Amino acid sequence: MALLEVENLRTYFYTLKGVVKAVDGVNLKLEKGQTLGIVGESGCGKSTLAWSLLKLVPPPGRIVDGTIRIDGMDVTRMSESEVRSKIRWKKISMIFQGAMNALNPVYTVGEQIIEPILLHTDMTREEAMEKAQELIEAVGLPPEILNRYPHELSGGQKQRVVIAMALVLDPDIVIADEPTTALDVVVQAQILNLMKKLHRERGMSIILITHDLGVVTELSEYIAVMYAGKIVEFGKAEDIFLHPLHPYTQALIRAVPRLKGDIHKLEYIPGQPPDLRNPPPGCRFAPRCKKVMDICNREEPPMIEYEKGHYVACWLYAKR
Amino acid sequence: MYRVELGEEILKVKDLRVWFPLKRGIIGTILRKPPLYVHAVDGVSFNIRKREIFCLVGESGCGKTTTGKALLRLVPIYSGEAWFKPRKETLAKLEAMGVTPNENGMVEILHLPEKKFKPLRRDIQMIYQDPYGSLNPRFRIKDILEEVLIVHKIGESKEERLDLIERVLEMVKLTPPSEFINRFPHQLSGGQRQRVAIARAIIANPALIIADEPVSMLDVSIRAEILEVLLNLRTLLDASYIFITHDLAVARYICDRIAVMYLGKIVEVGDAREVIADPLHPYTEALIAAIPDPDPENRKKFRDLKIKGEVPNAVFIPPGCRFHPRCVYYDEMKEVDKELGDLCPSTEPPLVEVKPGRYVACYKYPLVRSLVKTGVLSPGREGR
Structure with a gap:
């Protein structure tokens, strides 16, 4: 049994202007210790997917269909208090986007780190503080940071604190939602190095959510490409980058300027992603796709395993 | 990417310093402590030639944006000079105001009185990072663009101005113009808004465009399109760019030369491709080593910083x-x-x-x- 199994997950936002289908039929599987990258552009539903896994979808959004199984437990059928006592922090935790704002400005770093420990375990304050100190050292910070307030730390230090917090109860899965977006490249590289190190030492699974194709390759063994609420391609990182199948993945890779090699003309994808209140029938990428065929506008392509472990949802590969 | 032949020098910046004074507090004032400054730009010199795309790169806080703003006189400078070669029309206006150019037809722009600098605002334009914040939400696209024309007294009649607006919208590939002209910014996507911002910058036919992170807020799939618009415009307009970015891969793609800034100073300048292939300064080297190029091999090793x-x-x-x-x-x-x-x-x-x-x-x-x-x-x- 996989550590995490997501089946046909649908998370919709019921806004006054209509139902936004942010996540619309997502299937995922993650084994213990694997690293998965979810890439996609803004508004493709990647953050909503992350929130759904923690059952933290903010209203007016809610999970309307599908199952999320973590260690065999069906999270979608659990009550809020069950999720809180059995899942969050213990099984799955999250490093939020914009660490700068994820910390409470009126508590010291130490107080914030021990809070979940005191709530979820029967450790004493002293024991919890010891644990916090161990974690803060594991993320490469000096122990005196525990007595500081968030505003006294630099961006990189805050991000390290947020990472330490995600690890307090030794979760099996850590979700990192754009963990380095607000950081400069040097600090970004330090944080990614740290996450690699933690992954090797602790063996937890990591789900990295990012829009940056460079960042995703730093950490992810598997990559899922999302477009307009759906996963359009999934496979090993090598398969995705060296033999991309979906026209969207192909175009995305060719749209990024590189630091090495010849400078070739960049491609861009004309048009813009569809309105998720009213997605086009058939394939959602069809209106922007260079290889569009008749069927693409009529029927939604099924996800097929084109090569071993390399899945794609595109009519170019599916048998009709 | 597309190399073009460069013309004569149009901008010479000499030892530019922008220091922001810090408040001293009452004790500091009584004790007459010397004022403290934030040295945002601390002795920057560079030259730009006609049709050149010159890139200022560096991490946040290195002074790259402040350098750009100082040239537009949007921040007060501490010291330094900037000599700029205006377009003929502008130069005539300046001469009529009593400003004498040097033998190369260049004028010092940082020490002119604001009134005499005004004609130069037509020649030096800026494109901002955030296309959501830089366009007035209550103006239609045509009003946003017409405002520039009215301020700089370009175009005799409303029809002439409208004609110019349509031509510029075509240049930035917002076609057909009639479809966009009456829209409000919120009715456009991020990429389209950024093209309106570009149209606003080029409508007065500037000689120098300062583009401050013009693609960083856009999705990857539309960035390339904006970069292409910018590249096409430089030959079309005979304009030079100061391209400010933190993204070295974008800089390598679009720029002729790169200047790497660190803590208010330029530490390295050179041909864009050469600097990235073979950085000379230890800082540039570290910066390049930190950037993840999309490569599945990356995850197998730690980055050597x-x-x-x-x-x-x-x-x-x-x-x-x-x-x-x-x-x-x-x-x-x-x-x-x-x-x-x-x-x-x-x-x-x-x-x-x-x-x-x-x-x-x-x-x-x-x-x-x-x-x-x-x-x-x-x-x-x-x-x-």
Whole structure:
């Protein structure tokens, strides 16, 4: 049994202007210790997917269909208090986007780190503080940071604190939602190095959510490409980058300027992603796709395993 | 990407400094403590030629945006000069106001009275990072563009102005213009808005466009389109760009030359591709080593970061080379190479051409050292 199994997950936002289908039929599987990258552009539903896994979808959004199984437990059928006592922090935790704002400005770093420990375990304050100190050292910070307030730390230090917090109860899965977006490249590289190190030492699974194709390759063994609420391609990182199948993945890779090699003309994808209140029938990428065929506008392509472990949802590969 | 033939020099910036004073507080005032400054830009010099795309790169807080703003006089400068070659029409206006250009037809723009600078605002335009914040939400696209024309008194009649607006919208590929002209910014996507911002910058036919991170807020799939629009425009308009970015891959793609800034100063300048393929300054090297190029091999190794600590506060700039406290090369060599060990923490290195077209401010290079020691070039921090 996989550590995490997501089946046909649908998370919709019921806004006054209509139902936004942010996540619309997502299937995922993650084994213990694997690293998965979810890439996609803004508004493709990647953050909503992350929130759904923690059952933290903010209203007016809610999970309307599908199952999320973590260690065999069906999270979608659990009550809020069950999720809180059995899942969050213990099984799955999250490093939020914009660490700068994820910390409470009126508590010291130490107080914030021990809070979940005191709530979820029967450790004493002293024991919890010891644990916090161990974690803060594991993320490469000096122990005196525990007595500081968030505003006294630099961006990189805050991000390290947020990472330490995600690890307090030794979760099996850590979700990192754009963990380095607000950081400069040097600090970004330090944080990614740290996450690699933690992954090797602790063996937890990591789900990295990012829009940056460079960042995703730093950490992810598997990559899922999302477009307009759906996963359009999934496979090993090598398969995705060296033999991309979906026209969207192909175009995305060719749209990024590189630091090495010849400078070739960049491609861009004309048009813009569809309105998720009213997605086009058939394939959602069809209106922007260079290889569009008749069927693409009529029927939604099924996800097929084109090569071993390399899945794609595109009519170019599916048998009709 | 597309190399074009460059023309004569149109901008010469000399030793530009933008220092922001800090509030002293009552005790500081009573004790008459010397004022403290944030040294946002601290002695920056560069030249730009016609049709050139010149890139300022660096991390946040290195002064790249402030440099751009200073040239538009949006922030007060502390010292320095900038000589700019206006378009003919503008030059005629300036001469009528009593401004005399030098023998190359260039005018000093940072010390002109604001009134005399106004005609130059037509020649130097800016594109901002955030296309959501830089367009007035209550103006239609045509009003946003017409405003520029009215301010600079371009176009005799409403029809003529409208005609010009349509032509410019076509240049930025918002076609057909009639479909966009009456829309409000909120009815456009991010990429379309950024094209409106570009249209606004080019409608007065500027000679210099300062583009401050024009693609960083856009999705990857539309960035390339905006970059292409910018590249096409430079030959179409005969304009030069100062392209400000933190993204070295974008810089390599679009720019002719790159200037790498660190803590208010340029540490390296050179051909964009050469600088990235073979960085000379230890900081540039560290910066490039930190960037993840999309490659599945990345996850198998740790990134070797040849840089220590974090960017220091811009109030108390480290003495000597401002990078030396973070420099791994200095650490390794200071014992072996006594001369370097002495120079780095004491004397600021000047920017020296160590290879044709490649300038670097670092004592790693014997030429930089000998020029400072023999007094041919004064160290960078003179005049403080």
